[in-house]
Amino acid sequence: MSDAPKIPQTEPRYSATFDKNTASEIRRAAATGIYDIRGAGAKRKLPHFDDLLFLGASISRYPLEGYREKCGTDVILGNRFAKKPIHLKTPVTIAGMSFGALSGPAKEALGRGASAVGTSTTTGDGGMTPEERGQSSILVYQYLPSRYGMNPDDLRKADAIEVVIGQGAKPGGGGMLLGQKISDRVAKMRCLPKGVDQRSACRHPDWTGPDDLEIKIAEIREITDWEKPIYVKVGATRPYFDVALAVKAGADVVVLDGMQGGTAATQEVFIEHVGIPILAAIRPAVQALQDLGMHRKVQLIVSGGIRNGADVAKALALGADAVAIGTAALIALGDNDPHLEEEYNKLGTTAGAYDDWHEGKDPAGITTQDPELMKRLDPVKAGRRLANYLSVLTMEAQVIARACGKSHLHNLEPEDLVALTLEASAMAKVPLAGTNWIPGVSQF
Amino acid sequence: MEAVTFDLEKTPLREVNQYLHSDAAELDGKTVTITNPGGTHNIAVGLKADVDVVIDGHAGYYAAGMNQVANVVIEGSAGTGVAENMMSGRVHVKGFASNAAGATAQGGLLVIDGDAGLRCGISMKGVDIVVGGSVGSFSAFMAQAGNLVILGDAGEALGDSLYEARIFVRGNIQSLGADCEVKPMDEEARQILVKLLKESGHADVDPDSFTLLGSARTLYNFHVDNAGAY
Numbered sequence: 001m002s003d004a005p006k007i008p009q010t011e012p013r014y015s016a017t018f019d020k021n022t023a024s025e026i027r028r029a030a031a032t033g034i035y036d037i038r039g040a041g042a043k044r045k046l047p048h049f050d051d052l053l054f055l056g057a058s059i060s061r062y063p064l065e066g067y068r069e070k071c072g073t074d075v076i077l078g079n080r081f082a083k084k085p086i087h088l089k090t091p092v093t094i095a096g097m098s099f100g101a102l103s104g105p106a107k108e109a110l111g112r113g114a115s116a117v118g119t120s121t122t123t124g125d126g127g128m129t130p131e132e133r134g135q136s137s138i139l140v141y142q143y144l145p146s147r148y149g150m151n152p153d154d155l156r157k158a159d160a161i162e163v164v165i166g167q168g169a170k171p172g173g174g175g176m177l178l179g180q181k182i183s184d185r186v187a188k189m190r191c192l193p194k195g196v197d198q199r200s201a202c203r204h205p206d207w208t209g210p211d212d213l214e215i216k217i218a219e220i221r222e223i224t225d226w227e228k229p230i231y232v233k234v235g236a237t238r239p240y241f242d243v244a245l246a247v248k249a250g251a252d253v254v255v256l257d258g259m260q261g262g263t264a265a266t267q268e269v270f271i272e273h274v275g276i277p278i279l280a281a282i283r284p285a286v287q288a289l290q291d292l293g294m295h296r297k298v299q300l301i302v303s304g305g306i307r308n309g310a311d312v313a314k315a316l317a318l319g320a321d322a323v324a325i326g327t328a329a330l331i332a333l334g335d336n337d338p339h340l341e342e343e344y345n346k347l348g349t350t351a352g353a354y355d356d357w358h359e360g361k362d363p364a365g366i367t368t369q370d371p372e373l374m375k376r377l378d379p380v381k382a383g384r385r386l387a388n389y390l391s392v393l394t395m396e397a398q399v400i401a402r403a404c405g406k407s408h409l410h411n412l413e414p415e416d417l418v419a420l421t422l423e424a425s426a427m428a429k430v431p432l433a434g435t436n437w438i439p440g441v442s443q444f
Numbered sequence: 445m446e447a448v449t450f451d452l453e454k455t456p457l458r459e460v461n462q463y464l465h466s467d468a469a470e471l472d473g474k475t476v477t478i479t480n481p482g483g484t485h486n487i488a489v490g491l492k493a494d495v496d497v498v499i500d501g502h503a504g505y506y507a508a509g510m511n512q513v514a515n516v517v518i519e520g521s522a523g524t525g526v527a528e529n530m531m532s533g534r535v536h537v538k539g540f541a542s543n544a545a546g547a548t549a550q551g552g553l554l555v556i557d558g559d560a561g562l563r564c565g566i567s568m569k570g571v572d573i574v575v576g577g578s579v580g581s582f583s584a585f586m587a588q589a590g591n592l593v594i595l596g597d598a599g600e601a602l603g604d605s606l607y608e609a610r611i612f613v614r615g616n617i618q619s620l621g622a623d624c625e626v627k628p629m630d631e632e633a634r635q636i637l638v639k640l641l642k643e644s645g646h647a648d649v650d651p652d653s654f655t656l657l658g659s660a661r662t663l664y665n666f667h668v669d670n671a672g673a674y
């Protein structure tokens with residue numbers, strides 16, 4: 001035995017660079033030889049709407065009386081060329097999510113919830129289902145590179161058509177639906193053998209550049225007798241140019257999806273490393289519309305991480321006409337609910353983190369094609385929850401707008417906002433709180 | 445048979461297409477001739493009635509796009525995406541067709557007497573396409589279902605990432621795409637070929653002079669050892 005003094009031990013220290021999650025991904029990759037595929041959007045912390053604040057009214061501005069004085073929320077989409085523009089009661093729409101990725105009952109629930117509050121839902125890769133058309137009073141039909149299930153009868157049945165160029169979670173990437181989810185019905189709608197790992201193309205098969213897009217949009221207008229608004233959806237990458245080109249190509253509405261935007265199944269590396277946050281994309285997009293004299297004439301719908309009425313109000317204040325939600329709508333339906341914790345544990349995950357949507361084992365019955373799991377989602381009750389949530393988003397946005405003295409959500413403006421961080425200030429082009437400083441725009 | 449003529453130099457395309465979208469009662473059994481097409485895009489798109497349409501000259505992009513039931517003849521050549529996403533009916537191009545002819549089409553018959561450009565039959569989902577001449581590179585890329593008959597030669601990467609479509613080629617093939625392979629001509633395929641040759645005006649061509657290609661189905665499920673092919 002020695003009496004040598006005990007040397008204090010340093011606590012074991014994890015590397016910030018090689019943290020637990022990173023190391024576990026290296027081990028997974030080494031074991032399988034294939035990249036990680038998952039659903040949902042970017043999970044890392046990004047500059048976002050939380051980094052902005054509203055100033056509210058003061059001596060120099062007066063507010064509107066809550067509940068008493070009107071604060072409009074409606075929005076008209078597609079009145080540039082379409083004979084039948086869309087009129088929504090709230091500027092919160094349901095983003096395109098494919099049947100295939102989502103179950104029939106989930107699509108039905110989205111339709112029920114949206115219709116109850118007077119807003120639209122959107123189809124997705126894989127075509128239009130009777131569940132969704134039946135329940136959605138306003139349905140936007142996506143025109144995607146894969147053209148799975150695309151047909152002129154459904155085009156004529158749609159209330160608007162959305163030409164999808166890209167998506168925030170994977171700008172420049174195609175779709176993926178793994179074999180587990182290619183049920184008989186999904187296979188038939190997509191004209192594929194059952195059980196294949198389906199790849200959706202990343203480029204449209206019959207056009208390439210913006211000049212072609214203009215002809216393509218004209219074709220869809222001709223087929224539908226110029227009745228329906230035509231949206232163009234892009235992932236946020238070079239928003240100024242993409243929006244300008246979409247407008248030039250004849251879009252009625254531009255949909256801009258930031259990198260936080262959800263996906264049904266994409267490579268993790270793609271989700272986390274390609275594209276820019278929606279906060280950074282809105283101002284350049286609005287600038288493009290303004291430079292073309294088209295702001296509020298071609299409407300802008302933004303998405304990617306919209307969670308509450310404050311996010312809605314901030315997006316509109318930065319110049320958007322409406323927003324779209326995907327992930328939040330699924331949570332409202334019942335996705336990742338803690339009451340299913342035991343079942344999430346069996347799948348090796350935990351409520352709130354479950355994102356292996358491509359495996360089709362969703363215990364909530366939403367991102368699955370398994371007939372037994374699907375039955376767990378009651379489309380009427382889930383639709384009700386979504387309607388409630390959409391109403392809350394709208395009311396919350398109104399609370400903020402009234403506090404800023406606005407009689408319509410669309411009267412919110414960048415001048416109502418300040419930023420908490422330098423990044424957010426530079427991206428959203430609103431001053432750092434308490435200063436007049438906007439990096440890149442004005443001097444400190 | 446009643447005949448109607450539109451001169452595209454005098455009547456705007458929108459009016460012509462609108463007329464072609466009239467009720468079946470108005471159109472059924474009629475022949476509509478479109479003169480002076482001059483390469484206009486989107487002629488006769490979205491038809492859904494049993495009508496004969498003759499485009500008397502060259503058509504631009506997407507002629508007869510999304511066609512249902514109708515019988516469209518293009519006397520000249522056709523631009524990109526002729527008969528794209530056709531559902532049924534018949535489209536006949538007497539001249540050449542540009543890129544992406546018959547792209548994503550789900551049914552009906554597309555006949556091209558001349559050559560077709562790049563990506564002929566890309567993502568086709570059930571259509572039958574007969575090309576009298578040759579096809580450009582990347583034809584039948586990700587083709588899911590239907591039959592592509594090529595009387596001439598094929599360019600590079602024919603049938604790349606093919607699903608369940610059949611490709612019949614009579615001439616030379618520059619190269620096959622990933623997962624596309626030569627298949628023995630079984631009786632079912634031979635009969636399909638004979639029927640398509642007949643319907644496209646090539647009854648005299650010997651079906652035994654064709655090679656049948658289909659999917660090797662090795663890319664149907666992701667596997668690390670196929671990474672190079674993705």
Ligand SMILES: Cc1cc2nc3c(=O)[nH]c(=O)nc-3n(C[C@H](O)[C@H](O)[C@H](O)COP(=O)(O)O)c2cc1C
Nearest residue numbers: 095096097098124125261262264304305325326327
């Ligand atoms: C399950 C799921 C499926 C999706 N499928 C599609 C699709 O088929 N087409 C498309 O354009 N976007 C698709 N998206 C993206 C959404 O349309 C939208 O851009 C995104 O969800 C918005 O961001 P958020 O999820 O943060 O609200 C999907 C998203 C999810 C979560």
